[in-house]
Amino acid sequence: MFGKLFENVRRKAPLIHCITNYVTVNDCANMLLACGASPVMADDCEEAAEIAGICQGLVVNIGTLNTRIIPAMTAAGRRANELGHPVVLDPVGAGASRLRTETALLLMEEIRFAVIRGNMSEIRSLAGAGAATRGVDVNLADRVTEENLAKAVAFAMEFAQTSGAVAVITGAVDIVADKDKAYCIRNGHPVMSAVTGTGCQLSALTGAFAAANPDLPLESAAAAVCAMGLCGETGYKRMGDMDGNASCRNYIIDAMYRLTPRQLEEGADCTLWDGEVRRP
Amino acid sequence: MFGKLFENVRRKAPLIHCITNYVTVNDCANMLLACGASPVMADDCEEAAEIAGICQGLVVNIGTLNTRIIPAMTAAGRRANELGHPVVLDPVGAGASRLRTETALLLMEEIRFAVIRGNMSEIRSLAGAGAATRGVDVNLADRVTEENLAKAVAFAMEFAQTSGAVAVITGAVDIVADKDKAYCIRNGHPVMSAVTGTGCQLSALTGAFAAANPDLPLESAAAAVCAMGLCGETGYKRMGDMDGNASCRNYIIDAMYRLTPRQLEEGADCTLWDGEVRRP
Amino acid sequence: MFGKLFENVRRKAPLIHCITNYVTVNDCANMLLACGASPVMADDCEEAAEIAGICQGLVVNIGTLNTRIIPAMTAAGRRANELGHPVVLDPVGAGASRLRTETALLLMEEIRFAVIRGNMSEIRSLAGAGAATRGVDVNLADRVTEENLAKAVAFAMEFAQTSGAVAVITGAVDIVADKDKAYCIRNGHPVMSAVTGTGCQLSALTGAFAAANPDLPLESAAAAVCAMGLCGETGYKRMGDMDGNASCRNYIIDAMYRLTPRQLEEGADCTLWDGEVRRP
Numbered sequence: 001m002f003g004k005l006f007e008n009v010r011r012k013a014p015l016i017h018c019i020t021n022y023v024t025v026n027d028c029a030n031m032l033l034a035c036g037a038s039p040v041m042a043d044d045c046e047e048a049a050e051i052a053g054i055c056q057g058l059v060v061n062i063g064t065l066n067t068r069i070i071p072a073m074t075a076a077g078r079r080a081n082e083l084g085h086p087v088v089l090d091p092v093g094a095g096a097s098r099l100r101t102e103t104a105l106l107l108m109e110e111i112r113f114a115v116i117r118g119n120m121s122e123i124r125s126l127a128g129a130g131a132a133t134r135g136v137d138v139n140l141a142d143r144v145t146e147e148n149l150a151k152a153v154a155f156a157m158e159f160a161q162t163s164g165a166v167a168v169i170t171g172a173v174d175i176v177a178d179k180d181k182a183y184c185i186r187n188g189h190p191v192m193s194a195v196t197g198t199g200c201q202l203s204a205l206t207g208a209f210a211a212a213n214p215d216l217p218l219e220s221a222a223a224a225v226c227a228m229g230l231c232g233e234t235g236y237k238r239m240g241d242m243d244g245n246a247s248c249r250n251y252i253i254d255a256m257y258r259l260t261p262r263q264l265e266e267g268a269d270c271t272l273w274d275g276e277v278r279r280p
Numbered sequence: 281m282f283g284k285l286f287e288n289v290r291r292k293a294p295l296i297h298c299i300t301n302y303v304t305v306n307d308c309a310n311m312l313l314a315c316g317a318s319p320v321m322a323d324d325c326e327e328a329a330e331i332a333g334i335c336q337g338l339v340v341n342i343g344t345l346n347t348r349i350i351p352a353m354t355a356a357g358r359r360a361n362e363l364g365h366p367v368v369l370d371p372v373g374a375g376a377s378r379l380r381t382e383t384a385l386l387l388m389e390e391i392r393f394a395v396i397r398g399n400m401s402e403i404r405s406l407a408g409a410g411a412a413t414r415g416v417d418v419n420l421a422d423r424v425t426e427e428n429l430a431k432a433v434a435f436a437m438e439f440a441q442t443s444g445a446v447a448v449i450t451g452a453v454d455i456v457a458d459k460d461k462a463y464c465i466r467n468g469h470p471v472m473s474a475v476t477g478t479g480c481q482l483s484a485l486t487g488a489f490a491a492a493n494p495d496l497p498l499e500s501a502a503a504a505v506c507a508m509g510l511c512g513e514t515g516y517k518r519m520g521d522m523d524g525n526a527s528c529r530n531y532i533i534d535a536m537y538r539l540t541p542r543q544l545e546e547g548a549d550c551t552l553w554d555g556e557v558r559r560p
Numbered sequence: 561m562f563g564k565l566f567e568n569v570r571r572k573a574p575l576i577h578c579i580t581n582y583v584t585v586n587d588c589a590n591m592l593l594a595c596g597a598s599p600v601m602a603d604d605c606e607e608a609a610e611i612a613g614i615c616q617g618l619v620v621n622i623g624t625l626n627t628r629i630i631p632a633m634t635a636a637g638r639r640a641n642e643l644g645h646p647v648v649l650d651p652v653g654a655g656a657s658r659l660r661t662e663t664a665l666l667l668m669e670e671i672r673f674a675v676i677r678g679n680m681s682e683i684r685s686l687a688g689a690g691a692a693t694r695g696v697d698v699n700l701a702d703r704v705t706e707e708n709l710a711k712a713v714a715f716a717m718e719f720a721q722t723s724g725a726v727a728v729i730t731g732a733v734d735i736v737a738d739k740d741k742a743y744c745i746r747n748g749h750p751v752m753s754a755v756t757g758t759g760c761q762l763s764a765l766t767g768a769f770a771a772a773n774p775d776l777p778l779e780s781a782a783a784a785v786c787a788m789g790l791c792g793e794t795g796y797k798r799m800g801d802m803d804g805n806a807s808c809r810n811y812i813i814d815a816m817y818r819l820t821p822r823q824l825e826e827g828a829d830c831t832l833w834d835g836e837v838r839r840p
Contacts (some may be wrong), residue, residue: 022302022582023589023601029476031304039476040415041303044346047377054376054415066604066628068346077505079362093600095508097607135575135600135614194817196589196599209561238522242798244817245594246810250526257474257524295695302582309583309756314805319756320695321583322654324626327657334656334695348626518802530806537754537804 002223003265005213010036010261014056014211017080018204019043019073021063021092024197024250027253028059028204034256035227036210048072049079057085057211059108059204062100063092063136070103077111086114086210086217089165090203094118095125095133108163114210114217117168117203119151120144127159137193144171153182155271166217168206168225170199175273177221182273183222187229189236193243195252202228205256227270231255233267282503282529283545285493290316290541294336294491297360298484299323300385301343301351301372304477307533308339308484314536315507317488323430328352329359337365337491340387342380343372343416350383357391366394366490369445370483374398375405375413388443394490394497397448397483400432401422417473422495424451433462433553446497448505450479450487455553456502462553463502467509469516474525475532482508485536506548511535513547562783565773570596570821574616574771577640578764579603579633581623581652584757587813588619588764594816595787597768608632609639617645617771619764620667622660623652623696630663637671646674646770646777649725650763652654654678655685655693666786668723674770674777676719677728677763680704680712687719697753704731713742714831726777728766728785735833736782742833743782745803747789754805758783762788765816786828791815793827 015038020028025041032039042051045068052058058080060073080087088202089111091104104126108116116123124131132139144152153175160167161179169175174185192198205228209220235251243251293316300308312319322331325348332338338360340353369391371384384406388396396403399418404411412419424432433455434552440447441459449455454465472478485508489500515531522527523531563636575598585601588704592599595824604610605628612618620633640647649671651664664686668676676683679698684691692699694790720727721739729735734745752758765788771781795811803811 007755015417017415021601023585023599025303026476026586030526030529033474033476038415038417039303040376041301041344042373042377043344044379045380047345048345050377050379051415054412064601064603065607067606068348068628093602096600097602097610099604099607099610130616135577135598135611137575137598186508194593196586196593234522242794242811242818244814246590246813246817249590250530250810251522253526254522254524257526258522291694295697297695305583306756308585310806310809313754313756318695318697319583320656321581321624322653322657323624324659327659330657330659331695334692348628435657472776514802530810531802533806534804537806538802 001219002226002268003261005209005223006222006227006261006264007166008212009208012212013038014208015040015060016057016204016207016211017042017052017074017076018059019053019069020059020061020200023063024200027197027201030253031201031256032204032208034204034253035208043069043072045072045075046111048076052076052079057207058087060087060209061090061092061200061203062103062201065100065103073107074110081112086214087111088203088207088210089113089116090200091118091122091126093136094122095131096135101125113165115166115168115206115221116163117206120169120171123159123167123169137172144163144173144175146173148185149173150275157182166221168221174225176218176225178218183270184273185225185229186269187221187226188232191236191248192232195249222270226270227259227264231259232263281499282506282548283541285489285500285503286507286541286544287493289488292492294341294488295316295320296337296484296487296491297332297335297356298339299349299356300339300341300386300480303343304480307477307481310533311481311536312484312488313553314320314533315485315488323349323352325352325355328356332356332359337487338367339487340367341370341372341480341483342383342411343480353387354390355452361392366494367391368481368483368487368490369393369396371398371402371406373413373416374402375411376415381405393445395448395486395501396443397486400449400451403439403447403449409437418451424449424453424455429453430555433457437462446501448501454505456498456505458498463550464553465502465505465509466549467506467513469512471516471528472512475529502550506550507539507544510544510547512537561779562786562828563821565667565769565780565783566821566824567786569768570770572772573598574768575600576619576764576767576771577615577636578613578619579629579636580619580621580760583623584760587757587761589593590813591761591816592764592768594813595765595768603629603632605632605635608636608819612636612639613643617767618647619767620647621650621652621760621763622663623760625660625663633667635668642674646761646774647671648767648770649673649676650760651678651682651686653693653696654682656695661685667812675724675726675728675781676723677766680729680731683719683727683729698731704729704733704735706733709733710835713737717742726781728781734785735810736778736785743830744833745782745785746829747786748792751796751808752792755809780799782830786830787819787824790824790827791819
C-alpha cells in the first residue's frame with residue numbers, strides 16, 4: 001500500500017507551501033523535489049493565505065520562529081483548512097522556550113492539523129506533560145526505546161485523540177498514531193541525528209504524502225516516515241570512510257530522488273501496534 | 281566573445297550585493313564564488329544603500345519576499361542606479377501572489393533594471409499578461425518550446441522594449457532579448473528543475489557577468505545563461521547511479537568553479553534569432 | 561593539549577545557541593553536529609534569553625544583520641554573561657556598513673565576549689582603525705602575511721586588551737591572542753576562502769570549544785582554529801579533478817565529523833609568538 005501512496009506523490013506532484021525555519025529550508029525544498037513534489041516557501045502575512053490557496057498542502061515549522069510570521073502561519077493554515085488541504089505541524093523546539101510552546105499551542109487552537117510531527121519532548125510539551133526539550137533535540141529522559149514503547153504508543157494515541165491530528169513521534173522507534181491505532185516503524189539510522197534538518201525534511205515529506213493522499217492521513221504519514229527512514233539507511237550505507245554528516249545529508253536526499261514505490265513497499269519496516277495500550 | 285566576458289568576471293572579481301530569498305541564498309553565494317565573484321548579502325534598509333555603494337552589481341530576488349525588505353530593495357536599487365551599476369531582478373513567484381506581482385512591478389517603476397530573469401509565467405505576469413504562476417514554477421501552458429518559440433521571442437523583445445531591461449526567459453529553450461535582437465540558448469538539462477535554486481543562481485551569476493561587463497548587458501546575460509546551462513550539463517553527466525538532485529546541486533556549482541573561458545566559448549549553444557518576429 | 565580540549569567537546573556535547581546569518585546557518589549547524597556539539601538557532605527577542613539560558617554557549621554573528629534581531633542578540637548575550645557561559649562574536653562585514661560597525665561596537669559594550677573572531681578588516685574596524693572591509697572579505701591592504709605578522713600580532717594583543725576578549729584574526733596566518741600572549745596558526749588552505757561560510761563555521765566551532773572548556777578561552781579558540789584549518793586541508797586534499805567549492809564545502813564538514821582528538825593534537829600547526837611585540 002505504501003508503494004501506491006508514493007506513486008500518488010510522484011504522479012500528482014503536489015505543490016507544498018512551507019512556512020519553515022531558515023536553517024534547513026533548502027534541504028526541505030530539495031527533499032520535496034526529490035520525492036516528486038514542488039515546494040513554495042512564503043512566510044509574509046500579505047501573501048501566506050493566497051499562496052496556501054494555490055497549493056495542495058501546507059507545512060508549518062516553528063524552528064527559528066519569529067513573531068512576524070505567526071500571523072502568516074495562522075492565515076495560511078485557515079485557508080488550507082477551508083480548502084480541505086492537509087496541514088502538517090512541526091513544533092521544532094516546543095518545550096525549549098515559552099514562545100515556541102505557546103505558539104505551537106496557539107496554532108493547534110487556530111488550525112486543524114492533519115499531522116503533528118516531533119520528537120517525544122516536543123510532543124510531550126504540547127500535551128502539557130511538562131517536557132524540557134534540549135534545544136531542538138529530544139531530552140534524554142524522553143527518548144522512545146523498545147523498553148518504553150508501550151507507554152509511548154499509548155501517549156501518542158492519547159495525543160492524537162486530544163489534538164485531532166495524526167501524531168508522529170520520531171526516535172529510535174518511530175510511532176505514527178491516530179486515536180484508534182498506531183504503527184511502529186523501525187527504519188532509519190542513528191546518523192540521521194547528526195544531520196541537521198532530517199526531522200524538518202520528514203515533516204515536509206509528510207506534507208507531500210498527505211497532500212497526494214488526502215483521505216489517508218495515518219497511512220500517508222507512516223509511508224513518509226518509512227520513506228525517510230529508508231533514505232537514511234541508504235545514505236548511511238553509501239558513506240565511505242572520508243564521508244561525514246555533510247555528505248550523508250546529500251546522500252539522504254539523493255536516496256529519495258532514486259527511491260521507487262516498489263522499494264518503499266518492500267523496505268518499509270512498519271508494524272501495527274497490537275500490544276496492550278497502557279493509557280497514561 | 282563569451283569567453284572574454286567570463287575572463288572579465290574572473291579578473292575583476294566583482295563584489296555582488298544580493299537581496300535574495302533564504303531558501304537558496306547559500307547556493308547563490310557559492311555560485312558567485314565559483315564564477316570568480318564575491319557575494320555580500322544585506323537586506324536591512326539601514327545598510328542596503330551603503331552596501332550597494334561598495335559593490336559593483338546588485339541582484340534583487342523576491343523569493344520569500346517579506347514587506348520588511350522591500351524598502352531595502354528600492355534603496356539599494358536606487359543607489360546602484362545612481363552609480364551606474366547593473367541591477368538584476370529575479371521576480372520569483374510573480375503571478376503566484378498579488379504581493380509578489382505588485383512588488384515586482386513597483387520595483388520596476390522605482391529601479392532601472394539591466395536584466396530581468398524569470399520563467400515565462402513570471403515574466404508574463406509582469407507584462408500584465410495575466411499569468412498564473414504555479415508557485416515558483418512555470419505554468420504548464422506557459423512553457424517555452426521549439427513549437428511556440430517564435431511567439432515567445434516576440435514576447436521577450438516586446439517585454440524588453442517596455443521594461444527597458446534585457447529580458448531573460450528560461451525554459452527548455454532560453455531566450456535572452458533586448459528590444460532589437462534575441463538569442464536562443466539550448467544549453468542546460470531538465471535535471472536542473474529538480475534542484476532548488478538553479479534559477480536564483482543564474483540570476484546571481486547574471487549579476488556577476490553584467491557587473492564585469494557593464495557595457496554589454498545583452499551579451500553578458502547570454503553568456504551567464506550559457507555558462508549556467510553548461511554547468512547543468514556537466515553536473516548531469518557527472519551523476520552516478522546513486523546520485524540525485526542533492527549531489528547534482530553540488531556538481532553544478534563545482535562545474536562553475538572548474539569552467540574555463542575557453543570551455544564557455546566552445547560549449548555555448550547560443551544562436552541569434554533570425555526567424556520572423558511575430559509581435560504579439 | 562588541543563586533543564584534550566576537543567575530547568571535552570565530544571564528551572560534553574555542549575548545546576550552542578547561534579544567532580547567525582541565513583546565508584551559512586545550515587553549515588554552522590552541521591559543523592556543530594560534526595564536532596560533537598548540538599546547535600539551536602533562535603533569533604526572536606521573545607525567546608533569545610530563554611534559549612541562551614538552556615545552552616552552554618552563545619555565538620553572535622552579524623552577517624545579514626537586521627535591526628529586528630539586535631535586541632535578541634543583546635538579551636541572549638546578557639543572559640549568557642549572567643550564567644558565565646562563553647559568548648563569541650563574529651562581526652561579519654564590520655567596516656562595510658555603518659550598521660554593522662556600530663552594531664558590533666554596541667554589542668561589545670553590552671556583552672562581555674569570550675572571543676571575537678573576524679578577518680583583519682573587520683577587527684580593525686572595531687578597533688577604530690578605520691578599515692574599509694570589502695563586503696564580507698578582508699581588504700587587500702589589511703591581509704595578514706608573514707611579512708606584516710609582528711605588527712598584526714601586536715594589534716591583536718592590543719585589541720584583546722582593550723576588548724577584554726580573546727582576539728581571533730584569521731587570514732593566511734591566523735592569530736589567536738589575549739593581552740599577554742599570542743599564537744600563530746598555519747593550518748588551513750586558500751580554497752577555504754572560495755567556500756562561503758568557513759569563517760562563520762569557525763566562529764560556531766569556537767563557541768563549542770569555548771563552552772566545553774570554559775576556563776581556557778585562549779587555548780580553546782586556538783584549538784578550534786587549528787581544527788578548522790586541518791579540516792580545510794583535508795577537504796582540499798580530497799578534491800578530485802571535477803570537484804569545486806561546493807564539494808569542498810561538504811568535505812570540510814565531513815573532515816570535522818571524522819577528525820579525532822589525536823589527529824588534532826598532532827596536526828595542529830600552532831606556535832607561541834615569541835618575536836618582538838611591536839605595539840602599534
